[in-house]
Amino acid sequence: MSDVTTSTGNGGETHQQASGDAPVLTTNHGVPVGDNQNSLRSGERGPTLLEDFVLREKIFHFDHERIPERIVHARGSGAHGVFEATDDISDLSKAAVFTKGEKTEVFVRFSTVAGGAGSVDTPRDVRGFAVKFYTREGNWDLVGNNIPVFFIQDAIKFPDLVHAVKMEADRAYPQAGSAHDTFWDWASLMPETTHMLMWAMSDRTLPRSLRMMEGFGVHTFKLVNAEGKASFVKFHWKPRLGIQSTIWDEALKLQAADNDYHRRDLWEAIDTGAFPQWDLGIQVFDQDFAEAQPYDVLDATKLIPEEDVPVRLIGTLTLNRNPDNFFAETEQVAFLPTNIVPGIDFSNDPLLQGRLFSYMDTQKSRLGTTNFHQIPINAPRCPMHNFQRDGLMQTHVPKGRANYEPNSLAAHGEDGGPRETPAGFATANAATGPGEQGDKLRIRAETFADHYSQARLFYRSQDEHEQAHIASSFVFELSKVGVLEQVPPRMVANLRNVDENLAKRVADGLGIELPEKSKAAKAPVDMAPSDALSIHKNMKPTLEGRAVGILIADGTDAAELDAVIKAVEAEKARAVVVAPKVGGAKLSDGTVRKADGQLAGSPSQIFDAVAIVLSDAGCAALVKEAAAVQFAMDAFGHLKAIGASAAAKPLLDKAGVEPDAGVTDLGAAFITAAKHRFYDREPNVRTLA
Ligand code: HDE
Secondary structure, eight states, X not given: OOSEEEEEOGGGOEEEEEOTTOOOOBOTXXXXXXXXXXXXXXXXXXXXXXXXXXXXXXXXXXXXXOOOOOSSSOSEEEEEEEEEEOSOOTTTOOXXXXXXXXXXXXXXXXXXXXXXXXXXXXXXXXXXEEEEEEEBTEEEEEEEESSSSOSOSSGGGHHHHHHHHSSOTTTOOOSSOOOSHHHHHHHHXXXXXXXXXXXXXXXXXXXXXXXXXXXXXXXXXXXXXXXXXXXXXXXXXXXXXXXXXXXXXXXXXXXXXXXTHHHHHHHHHHHTTOOOEEEEEEEEEOHHHHHHSSSOTTOXXXXXXXXXXXXXXXXXXXXXXXXXXXXXXXXXXXXXXXXXXXXXXXXXXXXXXXXHHHHHHHHHHHHSSGGXXXXXXXXXXXXXXXXXXXXTTOOOOOOSSOOSSSOOGGGGTSOOOOOOOTTSOOOOOGGGSOOOOXXXXXXXXXXXXXXXXHHHHHHHTSOHHHHHHHHHHHHHHHHTOOSOTTHHHHHHHHHHHHOHHHHHHHHHHHTOOOOOOOOOSSOOOXXXXXGGGOSGGGOOSOOTTOEEEEEOOTTOOHHHHHHHHHHHHHTTOEEEEEESSTTOEEOTTSOEEOOSEEGGGOOGGGSSEEEEOOOHHHHHHHTTOHHHHHHHHHHHHTTBOEEEOGGGHHHHHHTTOOXXXXXXXXXXXXXXXXXXXXXXXXXXXXOOO
């Protein structure tokens, strides 16, 4: 049944009128609108009248559609889901969200940090990983990142970090990138950033998909059990699809191919039922362990190697529903590290402590009211009662007189309102758990002084290819430092404390003398390398959740094409057919196969592996097509598997594709190869530092 009937009014403009199920168009105040095409005029060609409340309300509301974007993490993508607790940890925490079998609704928002809301998805940047659990004891927000450590130790440095990394104040560029003067000027003067810089310069900041990155709570928190006993805890999210990253050249080209690469990928995965999943892991430790470490567990620039405290998996997060409305949900969601529930508590990490007052404040200025908790995406799903009253945009209508406590109104038969409960949130007593007390001093603890040991740990835990990427990223970023000539040597001087070889590679890559080593506040120590820190050691040889681009042209063998598609789909991957024309190609059997993407708009960087299925004639045509040559050349350069029919050889030759383990025919060998990246190929395609 049609929802609207159309009629043509004066001047030929289209009027759509409600009929059937279509609701009547009204003003915000419910007044039915008779004409949504013409404003009210004085005479047919006269001025518009102030009286036109329909026009004025429509424009007035439109004029105010935007709210201030987040000062950091402005660009984000969100999804609804569910968290299911899978292990009994009642000995550690009394939180209902951790009761084995308990299912809790969640909303998750992933973000980049530096760019504005309209910036691209694939810059080299940290990713936010913020989870709001709507537990039956109130909302718990775990507002973390995809990197387990942070740039700074104390919240007082956060505005400096953000000012330095965001676009420069006078010229308003670069958008969304750290490769510029002010960031490196600041970072090279702040040795505590060194560990996080290692992560930022690694491929961790170039995730292949939001579905394929880890998440971390970063700070040390506490778990508190029913007896009030507290333990220290670090939270981890482990992606079921493994960790997967792109490489720099690919990320740059993805930026050109698709500004919304990650947002689209997340939306489409959920839309097609391929629900992304992560396991929630905890590292639990006590005061004795904390005191025995060569770093301070309250220092957010440090991690706890998984080899020292294994990650115990206690639940699973499944994202299973896309937002209904981006603004109402993803934009208005207000994460607050202060949203915490009984059974979980803060530690004295000075970075976390600073966050505890920042977020409430920012939400007030972003959302305009202290009542932002009443916006549906922020509202708790459990009952909520208190004596907070009034304020801008109040939507609750409390009944009765009880807006203060204590009161004895109940004795008079009136509603006396809510009362506190002994089961409510109580701050963990330091005497029954890890103790962190001290005098009030504006001081940085001596235990925070070692800025290099874990940077070294990270670097030395990477394989040779990952180390080369890190060295090359430093070279690239520092090469973007313009007039501030003192900055690159200062940074390299710091890197000498991390690893002499790394420093030398970066100095060579920049073409500068190796500077004198900077003086470390505390001499670094060697820690045992940790495999958990490497992406390459944590990638899964799988095609699940990935995409294979299949290039075809007129004359492609239908059976050969179908065999590839079938084999790819059997691995739970997307088989995406690409042809010079989106209408399709005429195959060997005379049928026309519609393409999923046109060659010009579907470069190989949007795929994890490519198959090139061509006839002699098809190949002869594509050899003269730059986009086709580039398709093969980039797949090779981005270290991806390339499966090709024998007839495609001239195209591969023209693209400079040389035979190696990742270049196969279209049989089973291709499917095996497609699950990998061929990092050994890299020295043949580009010079790394
Ligand atoms: Fe944030 N951070 N942050 N941050 N942060 C914000 O809150 C802040 C820090 C993180 O998807 C802001 O709503 C301070 C660490 C994520 O909506 C703001 C400090 C970590 C998100 C803010 C930090 C984070 C934010 C901006 C130093 C990883 C996006 C808008 C003490 C553990 C949440 C907003 C979303 C957002 C302040 C440090 C993660 C301004 C002062 C460390 C994922 O309030």
